Amino acid sequence: MAHKKSRRHSAEFREAAAREVVDKSRPVDDVARDCGVTGQTIRNWVREFRAGHDTTDPELSGDERARLRELERRVRELEEENRFLGKSVAFFAKKHR
Template identity: 45%
Template sequence: MKSPYTPEYRRGAARLVIDTGRTIVAVAREIGVGEALLGRWVAAERARSGGGERPLDVDERAELDRLRREVAELRMDNEFLGKAAAFFASKHDRRNGSR
């Protein structure tokens, strides 16, 4: 049976784990694949790339963690602003007799 995932998709999913330092479990949940399957993809990608990846040092890991927190905050801010814009647009419509 042919895999429903293209080689490019498998490599990209594996790179999410390798490049970001996130766990296989977290990435697997995010993209909706099994942990064991993603683990095989990661192992294959590491073998393909020669395993020459150096782990992040303490400063790089701290910066990555800070940036992840910042991205999460910005996503929450963006979601809030979208809801606020929708709320004020609906109030404006009611005042103009549209509703």
């Protein structure tokens, strides 16, 4: 029995999801959850994207690229903390009315 590849998602959708991982350094599992697909599916899309695009940034050294990824990770953490604090403030403000 021949295996037919499912193409439920458009090429644009797959590329946008792959760019979230490659360009924005978002974790695969987060992107997968947002897109409603499995982590392996996102990894496959990232592999296809990298095969068709030059994803190296010649202007950044390895150390600079690692530092950029670390800073992007820290920004994500701070954004998550801010969302949590905003929800907490709203909860306590509502509770004390």
